[in-house]
Amino acid sequence: MRLNELSDNPGATKDRIRVGRGIGSGKGKTGGRGVKGQKSRSGVAIKGFEGGQMPIHMRLPKRGFNKPNRKRYAELSIATLNRAIESGKIDGKADLDATALIAAGVIRRAHDGVRLIGGGKLSKPLKLVVAGATPGATKIVEDAKGTVTISGDKVMKGTKVEGAEKPAKAAKPAKVEPKAKAAPKAEAKTEAKPKAAPKAKAAKSDESEYLTVTRKYDADADEAVVTKIEKYLGASLKNKDAKYVACSDETELETIVKGFMKKKMGIDDKDAAMEKVKAVCTTMKPTRMKNRVTFYYLLAKAEGKLGEF
Numbered sequence: 001m002r003l004n005e006l007s008d009n010p011g012a013t014k015d016r017i018r019v020g021r022g023i024g025s026g027k028g029k030t031g032g033r034g035v036k037g038q039k040s041r042s043g044v045a046i047k048g049f050e051g052g053q054m055p056i057h058m059r060l061p062k063r064g065f066n067k068p069n070r071k072r073y074a075e076l077s078i079a080t081l082n083r084a085i086e087s088g089k090i091d092g093k094a095d096l097d098a099t100a101l102i103a104a105g106v107i108r109r110a111h112d113g114v115r116l117i118g119g120g121k122l123s124k125p126l127k128l129v130v131a132g133a134t135p136g137a138t139k140i141v142e143d144a145k146g147t148v149t150i151s152g153d154k155v156m157k158g159t160k161v162e163g164a165e166k167p168a169k170a171a172k173p174a175k176v177e178p179k180a181k182a183a184p185k186a187e188a189k190t191e192a193k194p195k196a197a198p199k200a201k202a203a204k205s206d207e208s209e210y211l212t213v214t215r216k217y218d219a220d221a222d223e224a225v226v227t228k229i230e231k232y233l234g235a236s237l238k239n240k241d242a243k244y245v246a247c248s249d250e251t252e253l254e255t256i257v258k259g260f261m262k263k264k265m266g267i268d269d270k271d272a273a274m275e276k277v278k279a280v281c282t283t284m285k286p287t288r289m290k291n292r293v294t295f296y297y298l299l300a301k302a303e304g305k306l307g308e309f
Contacts, residue, residue: 017032019031019032071111071112071113072111072112073111073112073113073114073115073131073132074098074107074108074109074110074111074113074114074115075114075115075117076101076106076107076114076115076116076117076130077116077117077118077120077137078116078117078118078119078120078121078122078137078140078141079118079120080106080118081106081122081126082120082121082122082123084104084105084106085122085123085124085126086123089104089105089106090104090106090126091124092124092125092126092127092146094127095127095128095129095149096126096127096128096129097114097128097129097130097151098110098113098114098129098130098131101114112131113130113131113132113151114130114131114132115130115131115132115133115134116128116130116132116133116134116137116138116141116148117133117134117137118134118136118137119136119137119140120140121140121144122140122141122144122146123144124144124146125141125144125145125146126141126144126146126147127146127147127149128141128146128147128148128149129149129151130148130149130150130151131150131151132150133148133150208226208227208230210226210229210230210291210293210294211223211226211227213287213291213293213294214226214291214293214294214297217283217284217294217298218297218298218301221297222306225297225300225306226293226297229293229296229297229300230293232264232296233292233293233296237292237293242292243291243292244289244290244291244292245281245290245291245292245295246290247278247281247284247285247290253274253277253278253281254274256277256299257270257273257274257277260296260299261273261276261277261299264300264308265299265300265303265305267303276299276302276303277299279302280295280298280299280302283298284298
């Protein structure tokens with residue numbers, strides 16, 4: 001016998017009815033709900049169905065409040081205590097708190113604390129430590145020469161704790177009369193100090209970014225030529241990809257050879273033009289982002305044709 005071979009006795013279990021699986025199943029269409037009779041008549045609202053709108057029991061406002069963190073107390077009556085004394089469950093020599101009462105079998109569980117209630121008489125004095133007690137139950141225990149101590153951590157609302165007095169209200173601070181305003185002192189006439197002259201702002205360099213980069217490779221670069229190359233390139237410099245030359249891209253180098261080297265510099269030899277373009281790439285190798293204006297400036301300088309711009 002194996003676990004996968006265990007099964008119920010024949011007829012002990014029954015498969016549930018699968019409704020809505022066609023007319024031939026016997027439970028198709030309405031799925032066994034049945035609509036002939038009252039449900040097929042107008043003006044009937046079984047279970048408050050109102051045709052899809054919000055039912056009245058959900059539209060009406062709700063009243064009342066259930067405290068989410070309310071406490072539950074185990075109620076202990078004087079009569080139950082007296083029966084426990086007579087049966088010998090408790091002797092009254094030690095303090096009786098929730099743990100001791102559960103151990104003696106007087107209560108089953110303490111929940112959030114024990115509350116002493118009820119009336120009657122006690123045959124022995126008891127020392128009780130509970131979370132709350134009614135005034136009448138407290139008097140009965142004290143009349144039997146016992147004591148009722150309210151534990152500080154689980155005190156019930158409305159229970160008076162011995163020795164606990166209401167804190168005295170703090171005295172209101174005395175009203176302080178506003179001081180009389182002192183007579184305005186005669187303002188001493190002082191000579192007006194001359195205002196310090198504003199610090200001169202550092203003069204901003206008028207050099208364009210293209211000229212600054214170009215002068216790293218040619219200290220005597222002519223600003224007018226650099227400006228003309230900027231105008232030659234025009235709006236293409238606004239595009240980040242067109243602003244820089246990618247020497248690793250052979251297609252872009254061929255475009256420079258066909259465009260700038262042939263049309264502007266007048267070099268028809270494709271191989272010779274490519275060598276000169278790669279020579280400038282080698283010169284600008286330390287710079288990761290190779291500025292196109294500087295690149296064209298160095299090409300024109302190598303050909304001695306800076307004057308054509």
